[in-house]
Structure formats: C-alpha cells, structure tokens
Amino acid sequence: MRQIHVLAPGLLTTVQDLGREGFGPMGVSPSGAADPISLRLGNRLVGNDDATAALEMTWVGGAFLFPQGAVVALTGSDFAATLDGVPVELWTSLKISPNQTLRLGQTRSGARCYLCVQGGIAVQSFLGSASTHILSALGGIEGRKLRKGDVLDIGDAPEMFQKRKLAEHAKERLAPRKVLRVTPGPQSGWFPQSSLHLFYRSRYRVTEEANRMGLRLEGELIPANFHEEMITEGVSLGAIQVPDGGPPIILFVEQQTTGGYPKIANVISVDLPSIGQLLPRDEIQFELVGWESARHMLRQQEALLGSKELILE
Amino acid sequence: MTDVQFQPASDQSLLVYFGQRITLDAHRHVMQLLRLIESQPIAGVRNLHPAYCSLLIKFEPLQLGHDDLEAILLRYLGRLEEVRLPEPRKIEIPVCYGGEHGPDLAEVASLHAMTSAQVVELHASATYEVYFLGFVPGFAYLGELPAALVTPRLATPRRSVPPGSVGIAGSQTGVYPSPTPGGWRLLGRTPLQMFHPKRKVMDQDVLSGDAMSLLAIGDHVSFIPISTERFAALEKA
Numbered sequence: 076m077r078q079i080h081v082l083a084p085g086l087l088t089t090v091q092d093l094g095r096e097g098f099g100p101m102g103v104s105p106s107g108a109a110d111p112i113s114l115r116l117g118n119r120l121v122g123n124d125d126a127t128a129a130l131e132m133t134w135v136g137g138a139f140l141f142p143q144g145a146v147v148a149l150t151g152s153d154f155a156a157t158l159d160g161v162p163v164e165l166w167t168s169l170k171i172s173p174n175q176t177l178r179l180g181q182t183r184s185g186a187r188c189y190l191c192v193q194g195g196i197a198v199q200s201f202l203g204s205a206s207t208h209i210l211s212a213l214g215g216i217e218g219r220k221l222r223k224g225d226v227l228d229i230g231d232a233p234e235m236f237q238k239r240k241l242a243e244h245a246k247e248r249l250a251p252r253k254v255l256r257v258t259p260g261p262q263s264g265w266f267p268q269s270s271l272h273l274f275y276r277s278r279y280r281v282t283e284e285a286n287r288m289g290l291r292l293e294g295e296l297i298p299a300n301f302h303e304e305m306i307t308e309g310v311s312l313g314a315i316q317v318p319d320g321g322p323p324i325i326l327f328v329e330q331q332t333t334g335g336y337p338k339i340a341n342v343i344s345v346d347l348p349s350i351g352q353l354l355p356r357d358e359i360q361f362e363l364v365g366w367e368s369a370r371h372m373l374r375q376q377e378a379l380l381g382s383k384e385l386i387l388e
Numbered sequence: 389m390t391d392v393q394f395q396p397a398s399d400q401s402l403l404v405y406f407g408q409r410i411t412l413d414a415h416r417h418v419m420q421l422l423r424l425i426e427s428q429p430i431a432g433v434r435n436l437h438p439a440y441c442s443l444l445i446k447f448e449p450l451q452l453g454h455d456d457l458e459a460i461l462l463r464y465l466g467r468l469e470e471v472r473l474p475e476p477r478k479i480e481i482p483v484c485y486g487g488e489h490g491p492d493l494a495e496v497a498s499l500h501a502m503t504s505a506q507v508v509e510l511h512a513s514a515t516y517e518v519y520f521l522g523f524v525p526g527f528a529y530l531g532e533l534p535a536a537l538v539t540p541r542l543a544t545p546r547r548s549v550p551p552g553s554v555g556i557a558g559s560q561t562g563v564y565p566s567p568t569p570g571g572w573r574l575l576g577r578t579p580l581q582m583f584h585p586k587r588k589v590m591d592q593d594v595l596s597g598d599a600m601s602l603l604a605i606g607d608h609v610s611f612i613p614i615s616t617e618r619f620a621a622l623e624k625a
Contacts, residue, residue, distance in 0.1 A: 096446070099437040100422065101583075101601050102521040201585065211525050211566055213585050261397045306410060307522065307529065309437025309444025311398040333439050333522030333529075341398035344449055366454065369399040373449055 077143040077194070077229040081221050085137035085179065090196050090215035090227075092128040094328065095204035099309065104330050106208040109287060109351030110187050112249055112380075113151035117191030119386055120148035120168045120239045122232070127195035128205035130221070132188045134354070136179020137221065139190070144173040145229060146193035146236050152185035152352060166241040185251055185352030186285075194232030210288055210329050240387045245379060251352035256345070256364045256372075260315060260338030262305070270297045274339055274361065279323065281357045287329040290353060292322050297339065307335040313342030313350065315361070325350060343369040345376045392465055394458050400449040402457055405442045410531065414441035415519055419606050420471040424464050430457070438520040438605060440529070476517075476608045481563065481578050483512070483554050483611045484619035489577035496539055496556070496573050508613055510534045511575060516561060518607040526565035526583025526601040530609055533559045545571035552578045554611065565601075576613075579622035 081088075091114065094107020108114035108131055115125040130137075136154040149156050149165050156163045156179045163169055163177075165188075171177060179188065198205045198215055207215025216225060263271065279294035297317050310316070314326045316336040325342065326334070327350060340361060342350060353359065364372075379385065393405040404421065406414040418438050425436060425445075432451035437444035447457055485508045486493040497504045516530035523529075533556055541557040546569060549555070553564045555572025564570055565582035582602045603609065614622070 096434040097436075098525075099435045099444075099446070100426075100521060100605060101525055102523060102527050103525045105435070208525075210568065211583075211585075213525065218585070258396070258399055261395045261403055306408065306440050306442075308403065308439040308442045309397075309401075309522070311401040311444065311446065313398060331523045332437050333520070338397070343399050366396065366399060370449060370453065373399070377450060 076231075077141070077145055079145070079192070079196075079227040079229060080140040080142065081137060081223060081225040081227065082140055082176065083138040084221040084223055084225070085132045086135040087133040088137050088221040089131050089207035089209065090128050090198055090205050091131040091207060092205045093126040094206050095202045095214070098202055099332050102332050103202065103211070103213070104208070104328070104332050105312075106206040106214065106287070106329050107204070108189070108206075109328055110151050110189070110251075110348040111351075112348040113187070113189050114191070115380070116166070116241055116249075117148045117150035117189045120150070120166070120241065121146050121191050121193040122235065122237070123191065123193060123195055127191070127230075128198065129189050129191040129196060132179060132190065133186060135181050136188055138176060138178040140174070140176045141171045142174055144175070145171045146234075147171055147177070148191045148239075149188060150191065151188045153183040154188040155180040155183055156188075166246060168237065168239040170236045182354070186354050187351050192229050194230035197228040197230040208329055237388060242384055242387055245385050248379060249376070251349040252346055253349075253357065254360045254362050255349060256343045256362050256369070257315065257340035258343055258364065258366055258369055260340045261308075262337035263339050265301050265337050266297065266299055266317075266339055270299060271339070273297060274323075275363055278358050278360050281353050281355050281359065283355045285353060285355055287327055289327050289330060290325045290350065292324065292359075294322060296322060299337065301337065305335050305337055307333050310334045310338065311341055313347050314338045315340045315342070327351075343372065345369070345372045394454070394461070396454045397444060401444055401446045402454055403442050403444050404461060407441055410440045410519070412517070415517065416473070417468060418443050418520070419473055420468045421464065422605070423473065424467065424471050428464075430460055433457075437522065439522060440519050473606060476606050477604070478608050478610075479603060480610055480612050481554075481580060482614040482618070482622060483576040483578050484614050484616055485511075485576035487616065489616070489619065490554070490575045492542075492573035493575050496537070496575065499539060500536060502536075507537065507575065510537050511556070511561070512611045512613050514610070516609045518603050518605055518609060520605050521601060521603065524566055524568050525585075526603070528562055528582075528601075528603040528607075528609070530561045531559055533561050535559075539573055541571040542573060545569050549574065550577065552580065552582070554578060577619070579619050
C-alpha cells in the first residue's frame with residue numbers, strides 16, 4: 076500500500092471529504108471540507124470521485140514524503156508548494172516519484188489548500204464519512220489534526236497518470252468571493268429596517284476567531300429590539316446569527332446543530348465554499364438575493380462543474 | 389394540525405414550527421414528524437434537526453425547492469396523529485454534586501436562598517424529558533427544571549467545560565458530553581460517557597435505544613446523587 080509520511084503537519088491539517096449528513100438527531104453536524112468546490116475539483120484532477128477524502132490544510136501547509144510516489148493535485152489557496160524544492164502549480168495533476176517530498180508554506184491567498192491524492196486518504200469511515208470533526212474529536216485520524224510522524228495510507232487505485240488542468244475560465248468563475256450573497260434568515264423579521272440597512276451596508280472584518288465551527292466578525296453592531304423570546308432551534312450551514320448586542324457570527328461546517336440566537340441572514344449555497352477561504356482581517360460584505368436567484372446560481376455552478384470544458388487534458 | 393408554520397431558513401433548509409412555545413404537545417409533534425420522515429424518507433432530504441418546538445429539514449437544493457418540500461410535508465403532517473411513539477426509556481444518571489465536580493452549586497443555592505443539599509434534592513427529585521439532542525454530539529436538552537431552580541445562565545461562559553458536567557440554564561438541565569465552551573451553571577458531574585464514538589450505529593434508528601449517544605429524544609431521565617468515591621470508582625470502570 077502506498078503511504079504518505081507526515082514530516083511536518085502544518086498549522087491545522089485534517090482529513091476531509093464532503094462530510095456526514097443525516098446525524099442531526101444525535102447532535103452531530105456534517106463537518107466536511109470547508110471549501111468543497113476545491114476538494115471536488117482536486118479529486119477530479121486525479122481521477123477520484125468528488126467525495127474522496129483528501130488533506131485540508133489551514134493557513135500554513137505541511138511537508139509530506141511519498142515513499143512509493145503518488146498522483147496528486149493541489150487546489151484552493153496558494154500555499155507556495157514545492158516538490159523537492161521545485162515550485163509546483165495549483166489546479167493541475169502532478170506525478171510524484173518515489174521518495175519525493177512535497178512541501179507547503181504559508182498561504183499567499185486564502186485560508187485553505189487541499190492535497191488530493193489518487194485513491195484518496197484511507198481512514199476508517201465514521202458514520203459514513205472520513206471527515207474529521209475537530210471540536211468533537213470524531214472521524215479522520217483519531218478525530219484530530221495531523222501530527223509530525225503520522226503515516227497515512229493511500230487508497231487503492233489503478234495507477235494512471237494523465238496531465239489534467241482546470242480551465243482558466245472555470246477558475247475565474249469559481250474564485251472565492253468577499254461579497255457573500257445571502258437570503259433572509261428565519262428571524263430577519265425581528266430586526267428593525269434600520270438594523271437591516273446597517274447590516275447590508277456595513278463592511279465586516281473576519282476576526283482571529285475564525286475556524287471550522289464558525290467565524291466571528293467585527294464591525295457595526297446590529298441593534299435589535301426583540302419582542303419575542305428566542306427558543307433554541309435547528310441552525311443551518313452558513314447561518315449568520317446575531318447574539319444580544321454582539322457582532323454577527325457565521326456558522327460553519329463544524330457548527331453546533333441547534334442554537335438560541337436570532338439569525339438575520341444565511342449565506343447561499345454557491346457562496347459557502349468562499350467562507351472556507353476567508354482569513355482573519357479579510358473584509359467582507361453581505362448582499363441580499365432572492366430564493367429563486369440563489370437556486371439559479373447553484374444550478375449554473377453545477378452546470379459549470381458538469382461541463383466538458385471544465386478540465387483540460 | 390392547526391398551528392404549523394413553515395419558514396425557509398436557507399436555500400437548502402426549511403424550518404417547521406409547531407407553535408412558538410415549549411410544550412409537551414409541540415415536543416410530541418416534533419418526535420412524530422421526525423419518526424415519520426425517518427421511517428418514510430423523502431427523496432432529497434439530507435438531514436433533520438429536531439428542537440423544542442421545531443424541526444429543521446436540510447435538503448438537496450438541486451432536487452427540491454421549499455414549495456415542493458412544503459407540499460410533501462403537508463401530506464406527512466396530515467398523518468401525524470397515526471404515528472405511534474415508543475414507550476419512553478427510563479435512564480438513570482449518577483451524579484456527584486458539588487465540590488470540584490459542581491463548581492456553581494453553592495452559588496446557585498445562595499441565589500435561591502437554599503442550602504446546597506436542597507438544590508441537589510430538588511434537581512434529583514424530578515424526572516426530565518429529553519426534548520432533543522443538539523449543540524454538540526450527544527448533548528441532550530432536558531426539561532423542565534423544578535420552578536424553584538430556574539436560574540439564568542452565566543454572564544460569561546466558561547472556555548471549556550469538563551465532559552460529564554451537569555448544568556442548568558433557565559428551565560433546562562443537561563450533561564456536557566465533550567469538553568466544549570459552555571454557559572450553563574454546573575451543579576455536578578457524571579462518570580458516564582454520554583457519547584461513545586466507537587460504538588457502531590451505521591444502520592441505527594436514532595429514536596431507539598442502542599445509539600452512540602446514551603440519551604435519545606423522548607427518553608425520561610433522572611439523576612441519582614453519588615459520592616466522590618463512587619464517582620472515582622465508576623470513572624475507572
């Protein structure tokens with residue numbers, strides 16, 4: 076079996092696939108890749124299924140030795156990757172010869188970079204997924220981030236290398252956004268018009284407390300004058316909750332499954348992967364869109380992902 | 389079903405509200421709808437998040453829209469009263485109250501002008517309903533707390549609460565399954581593991597007993613006071 080030796084783990088590197096849905100009644104949130112578009116594209120570049128498990132690196136990447144070689148692709152943000160010291164490109168398949176070392180550094184763009192490997196990262200599936208849930212210490216490698224000295228198994232795959240590259244136009248269209256489009260949250264009617272105006276006009280800055288559970292923002296406070304008492308209810312991925320008098324928080328892939336704060340808005344499905352690329356100090360804005368246009372944009376995105384011109388061989 | 393309301397929560401989720409109050413009737417309806425959808429799955433529905441008087445339904449937005457799902461749900465809701473819920477399981481949870489295990493017990497007692505022993509007696513005297521599991525894996529929202537114990541949560545949440553801690557907040561009580569931040573006032577701690585990730589439950593009906601989580605929605609829970617020695621012995625076992 077092919078392996079990966081972790082020479083340096085990076086800041087926060089975890090095994091992720093597209094997450095585990097269906098366990099909400101036990102309080103288990105799906106987890107999964109913070110930028111699932113990058114994960115899916117990386118998997119396609121190496122000939123894997125979209126949902127194959129890969130390594131998600133955060134802010135600073137690691138160093139990985141491939142004793143038996145492998146076919147890999149790096150996607151997402153640019154972490155200044157080199158193979159035995161020679162710079163390598165993102166968004167392209169790459170053949171690694173036995174005993175070569177892939178080394179990644181600090182990000183030069185967004186928060187996360189994916190290392191997808193032909194055959195996938197083989198870990199024991201937990202509730203139907205390989206995804207690590209850091210907060211709950213579930214899934215992945217013992218429910219934790221990678222450590223120096225870890226040895227990862229690569230899944231079986233028929234060995235074949237084909238030079239593949241993501242089309243430029245697709246890269247541009249799928250690039251992470253800083254203006255996140257949202258639909259109204261279930262309690263948006265609880266906020267006075269002036270607060271809604273303020274929310275949509277303001278720029279918010281991502282704080283250091285930005286992780287897979289959620290991203291705390293700083294910026295204009297949203298005054299609320301609620302008459303109703305909030306009863307804890309299920310919360311959706313990308314919900315923007317406004318705690319009493321506090322700045323907004325975006326709930327993310329390792330979110331709590333229920334919560335008791337009012338939600339003013341919710342990031343639309345096509346823009347969820349952009350959240351996964353936000354760094355502390357990034358400035359973002361929210362733009363309100365209708366339900367139908369949210370659905371339309373998702374259909375367009377999936378059409379692009381399904382098109383023949385997406386990946387060049 | 390007169391007071392059911394639908395509310396889109398995101399472009400891939402819909403909230404179903406059974407009124408806007410925490411009642412046992414609303415709770416029963418949540419369990420009935422959950423059970424009905426679990427036993428007769430709706431194509432395109434990906435996840436379910438029950439709460440006090442609502443169910444959040446997450447769906448595949450390329451397959452379903454809010455209107456499609458609402459139309460299907462209206463048919464399900466029409467059959468809700470046919471759904472038979474299982475007899476509630478009775479679960480006893482041993483708790484070592486006070487001391488290092490219950491750092492807020494003394495303060496809660498003084499807030500209510502009681503002795504710590506009276507708080508323990510009251511907390512352990514009631515039988516609690518598991519309204520739902522949420523927040524983190526295995527966290528059960530239990531109610532109702534005896535009226536004399538209703539206490540606001542801490543002004544500043546703790547950064548990390550030890551697993552097994554038994555807390556109260558408002559008229560709720562619950563047990564923290566894993567070390568998480570938390571603002572509930574801690575009365576004691578159980579040596580039981582509330583969530584066992586190693587137990588297999590792939591084909592598990594989460595309404596039934598043998599799940600990864602010690603507690604499931606609809607269970608009846610009571611707390612049994614134990615000594616620190618007993619706590620230590622049980623924790624080792």
